[in-house]
Amino acid sequence: MIDIHPDQARTLAAIVAHGSFDAAASHLSVTASAVSQRVRALEAAVGRPVLRRTRPVELTPSGQAVVRFARQLDMLSADLAEELQPGAPHSGVRLTLVINSDSLHTWALAGLAAVAGTVQLEILREDQDYSLELLRSGAAAAAITTTAKAAPGCSSRRLGAxxxxxxxxxxxxxxxxxxxxxxxxxxxxxxxxxxxxxxxxxxxxxxxxxxxxxxxxxxxxxxxxxxxxxxxxxxxxxxxxxxxxxxxxxxxxxxxxxxxxxDVPLHWQQWRYGSAALDEVASAIQDAARVLR
Incomplete structure (x- = not known):
């Protein structure tokens, strides 16, 4: 069994989000040396490289899986906080979604507005034929795509055409x-x-x-x-x-x-191990997608 330490996974996610080891160190309030040590320990645990040290850094397929794990862990932590302290003020789960421009312009935004009070959303605009790459890389938790086959670690459901x-x-x-x-x-x-x-x-x-x-x-x-x-x-x-x-x-x-x-078929793909907040967003998107043929 591979034992991934949460701090190591979150460090990799920070490197990708901020573009470099130094920027991740600043975000995490640790030294650049500590960031490097966490990545080396992570690669030792995984047994293979998790990123390519380019400018900007690029994730390997193993690194993509680790970043998905880190972000899923953050969502589950938010769910746990809500369960342990119901009604307490929380900042709300942050979710990044990939939505094509036409869906956002015509029907999807109405669905997202229904959950905007409980979830903080970042919407990345990408063509529906290219959105899966952002999902695979861990940059987004869900995407509207033309691809029916579920990406690794994800579930897929048809929205309509x-x-x-x-x-x-x-x-x-x-x-x-x-x-x-x-x-x-x-x-x-x-x-x-x-x-x-x-x-x-x-x-x-x-x-x-x-x-x-x-x-x-x-x-x-x-x-x-x-x-x-x-x-x-x-x-x-x-x-x-x-x-x-x-x-x-x-x-x-x-x-x-x-x-x-x-006709362009559309599918909703999301991380299989998500959170209650992600499921709520998925439900809202499905409700809004009823206008599609």
Whole structure:
């Protein structure tokens, strides 16, 4: 049995959070030598390296597991404090979540608001196709992701599917798609991406044209501004149906093609050994996700 001392695990977590041995030492109010000694003792207990001494430091898979343990231990300690002293003033459990921009912009925040009085939340914004890495590394306790298979040490549950509609402004449609959104017109019409990780528009292009198209591109990395850029006629793009429906009904947007859409399945993954607070957040997210198809 591997015996991991809590101080050693928390020291590794502090190194990752603050970026260096010296910064972790300052945060923990110990010497840099003490930090180094704890890491060496931890690696001796684990039997392999827990980090790569780069700038900034990088965790090995074993180090990721130890950091998850350290943060789970902090959550369980908060649960214990609440159980031993119910009603006493506590600072509240701190939880870091990874949520993609569209979910945060359209439906997830309402769920999180329901638990904001009992949990301190840090929300990391990351594309749903890339969020698992932050979960694996121990940087976050839970994530909304497109991956159904549970990451190591985590559980996974389906939330639903986010439906996206390809839309543009009416003036843009008249200028570029007067004869319809054909492969030829889609190859020329400017398209808007959230950032360089966003491949939703390219997925739609591949599915609708069966070709590799390279139209002019704009990048607008903020959810509200992304939608506004489409409404202002900078280009076409995929908007969540939740957001696009009202604009379509009032004529501020038009669909590229009737009944055309792209569904993105979403899953909630969280540390398997979490806490009552993490389970409460998961329940709130599931309640909010009922708006998804």
């Amino acid at each position: 986010m439906r996206y509609l390809p839309v543009c402004s009416p003036d843009f449609a008249r200028l570029w798609f007067d004869a319809g959104a054909t492969a030829e017109s889609l190859a020329k019409a400017p398209v808007i991406h959230f950032d360089r990780k966003d491949d939703l528009q390219d997925r739609y292009l591949r599915r609708s044209s069966r070709k590799l198209l390279q139209p002019p591109r704009h990048y607008v990395p903020a959810a509200h501004e992304f939608g506004e850029a489409i409404r202002l006629g900078m280009g076409w793009g995929l908007l969540p149906e939740i957001e696009a429906t009202e604009h379509l009904q009032h004529g501020r947007l038009t669909a590229l093609a009737p009944s055309s859409y792209l």
